[in-house]
Structures are given as structure tokens and as C-alpha cells.
Amino acid sequence: MRWLLNGPAQKARAVVLGETFEHDKHSYRRTDSDRDRTWAKSQGEPPVRVTDEDGPVLNVTLIEDTAFWEWAGPEILRQSGIRVEELCELTHLSIRQYRRPNNEVIALLVIAPSKSKRERVIPMSADLFHAVAQIIRRLTPTADRSACSTATTRTRRPGQSPCRSSCNARTARSDQ
Known part of the structure; x- marks a missing residue:
């Protein structure tokens, strides 16, 4: 299964629903069903499912x-x-x-x-x-960014970003 996660999975995420792509001289097609289109409209990115010329549909997201x-x-x-x-x-x-x-x-x-x-x-x-x-x-839903608390605290100054480290929070408290 490692070959599936490293190769076709990454390429399948990059293509549009229904589009074909190649990996190691094999042709794969990302599924484009009503379910995939509905998911894309309501949830954003649908699960990545692919099929090759003679194989069943593989739910790459589930396998991963x-x-x-x-x-x-x-x-x-x-x-x-x-x-x-x-x-x-x-x-x-x-x-x-x-x-x-x-x-x-x-x-x-x-x-x-x-x-x-x-x-x-x-x-x-x-x-x-x-x-x-x-x-x-x-x-974490925003896994590509560092975690950030959006709660407003008593130490937050006007115009200051809500994303602060605990070190900055300690500094702010000592300044007051």
C-alpha cells in the first residue's frame, strides 16, 4: 500500500474530479461521481478515490x-x-x-x-x-498553520493580533 500513498495519492489530489493521470506507466482516473461532486460543493475537498484500467475503485483517503x-x-x-x-x-x-x-x-x-x-x-x-x-x-483543521487561540484576553491590546504565544502574554502582563 505504500506505493499507493506515495505516488498516486499525491498526484490524484492535484487533479480535478474525473481527470486521468499516470504513475509508473499505469493510468489512473480520479472518480467523478454525483457523491464526489456533492461532497465538493458542501464539504470542500472530496475524498480521493481512484480507479485504474482494470481494477476496483480505491478510496485513497480511507487507505491513508x-x-x-x-x-x-x-x-x-x-x-x-x-x-x-x-x-x-x-x-x-x-x-x-x-x-x-x-x-x-x-x-x-x-x-x-x-x-x-x-x-x-x-x-x-x-x-x-x-x-x-x-x-x-x-x-487540527488548519494543520498547515501554527495553532492560534482567537480568544480575547484582558491582556490583549487594541490592534494586537489574537495569536500570541504564552511568552508574549507574560510580557504583556508585566508591562501593565
Whole structure:
């Protein structure tokens, strides 16, 4: 399936519904059904589905999504040692950072109390942090931009962008 995700999937996203494209001397056509057109009008980009000359319709979006979650779930379980129930309960609030006195930042994964009735804090390795970041990127609607809170705070000055880092927020509070 890797060949499908690396080659035809990327090319299929670039073509219009119903258009054909070639990959490794094979001709593929992106489907153009009523369902695809309805989805494109209401939801934006429809799922990428392709067919080759003699094969069935392949839902590339579904295949890619399945492959991602089959990697991400076990990777987080393997790297962190948490249970499946705890994995299902992870949220953005589960990710914290600790700044050491020498300004080194350590990413932490906070596991909500469950069986042990105690909160656990796990320092994240680079691989665990990568897996968590990939999930956040995938689930964030604007994955190509950095996350930005649009909430107005008491420290926000007129004409100031609503997207501010916590460091800027601390600076703004100390200026007042």
C-alpha cells in the first residue's frame, strides 16, 4: 500500500474530479461521481478515490487514514507504556511542558487518573513527541498553520493580533 500513498495519492489530489493521470506507466482516473461532486460543493475537498484500467475503485483517503492510525496508536502505546483506555482519553490538555532552571524545555504527557486514581506524568521522548505532534497536526483543521487561540484576553491590546504565544502574554502582563 505504500506505493499507493506515495505516488498516486499525491498526484490524484492535484487533479480535478474525473481527470486521468499516470504513475509508473499505469493510468489512473480520479472518480467523478454525483457523491464526489456533492461532497465538493458542501464539504470542500472530496475524498480521493481512484480507479485504474482494470481494477476496483480505491478510496485513497480511507487507505491513508487507516494507515496513519495503524501507525500512530501503537506507536504512542509503545513509546509511553500507557493503556488503550488512557490513549483514548488523551486531549490537548494532556500535553504540558516543564522548563528547567537552565531554560531547557521538557515535553510532558499527563495521563488522567484511571485505575490507580492518580495522575501520571511521563516525560516524552523525541519519538513519542513526534507521534503526538503528528496526531495533533492531523486533527487540527488548519494543520498547515501554527495553532492560534482567537480568544480575547484582558491582556490583549487594541490592534494586537489574537495569536500570541504564552511568552508574549507574560510580557504583556508585566508591562501593565
